[in-house]
Amino acid sequence: MTGPLKFTLGTLGTFGNLGTLGTLAVAGLLAALLPTAEIMAQSTDNPSDTSVPNPYPPGTPMTMPMAVPTELTSEAAAITQQFVGTLLPTLQLAMAAGGPLNAIEVCAVEAPAIAEKLSADTGWNVRRVSLKTRNSSTAQPDFWEIMALNLFDQRQRSGEQGADINLAEVVAGEFRYMQAQPAAPLCLTCHGTDIAEDVRSALLRHYPDDKATGYTAGQIRGAISLRKSMP
Numbered sequence: 001m002t003g004p005l006k007f008t009l010g011t012l013g014t015f016g017n018l019g020t021l022g023t024l025a026v027a028g029l030l031a032a033l034l035p036t037a038e039i040m041a042q043s044t045d046n047p048s049d050t051s052v053p054n055p056y057p058p059g060t061p062m063t064m065p066m067a068v069p070t071e072l073t074s075e076a077a078a079i080t081q082q083f084v085g086t087l088l089p090t091l092q093l094a095m096a097a098g099g100p101l102n103a104i105e106v107c108a109v110e111a112p113a114i115a116e117k118l119s120a121d122t123g124w125n126v127r128r129v130s131l132k133t134r135n136s137s138t139a140q141p142d143f144w145e146i147m148a149l150n151l152f153d154q155r156q157r158s159g160e161q162g163a164d165i166n167l168a169e170v171v172a173g174e175f176r177y178m179q180a181q182p183a184a185p186l187c188l189t190c191h192g193t194d195i196a197e198d199v200r201s202a203l204l205r206h207y208p209d210d211k212a213t214g215y216t217a218g219q220i221r222g223a224i225s226l227r228k229s230m231p
């Protein structure tokens, strides 16, 4: 057991920069996959090489590097642009017409509706995810999404603009794509550090376990997440 155990601890060490949540997810997955991880670890040339920004432990079967088809990447990118291009004007209009209290209703109804319509129209699965969810019944990220969101936070902290941050990967026979959603000043009305009392209580009425506050401008609020089975 010493060999594989060393590999496990070493791997967790190198992924310490993903934050607690990511590291816990890595630990959980490794525990679940340990027999596989042991085999894979022996065939990994250099498990401590972290020069490639891959959010997975070396040897995790679902992350075997595969060519990412560029046409799927551009298709996914276009769908995320469509999402933002539909939601943002709707949100701005609702804010202008009836203030944030009115816009909360719009966010709660329109955002999931846009995701659903885009999914139906394009054949992709489209949703929004976050490490700090407001709607915990729809926005809870899976393992891959947690890794990506942690990576996005890291990239944003090291100076990249949120709008430019995305990730495309082929994972377990699926094409997956995520586009970061940075918090613009407008977003802080409902996701910021200084939320008006009436807005705060309306949010808590709808979302009693709301975790999606405390953001400052530029931080990654979440992401649009797309997936599609590989042909």
Ligand code: HEC
Residues within 6 Å of the ligand: 088, 091, 100, 101, 103, 104, 105, 107, 108, 109, 111, 112, 128, 129, 130, 132, 133, 134, 135, 136, 138, 139, 181, 182, 183, 184, 186, 187, 188, 189, 190, 191, 212, 221, 222, 223
């Ligand atoms: C008027 C209040 C309001 C504003 C302004 C607002 N949001 Fe939200 N946001 C919400 C509500 C309400 C939800 C939950 C929607 C649902 O139930 O699906 C939400 C959910 C989200 C989610 C989905 C993940 C989760 O935690 O449920 C993301 C991502 C998000 N908002 C990003 C943004 C961004 C980026 C902006 C600025 C462009 C923004 N929001 C502006 C109220 C707002």
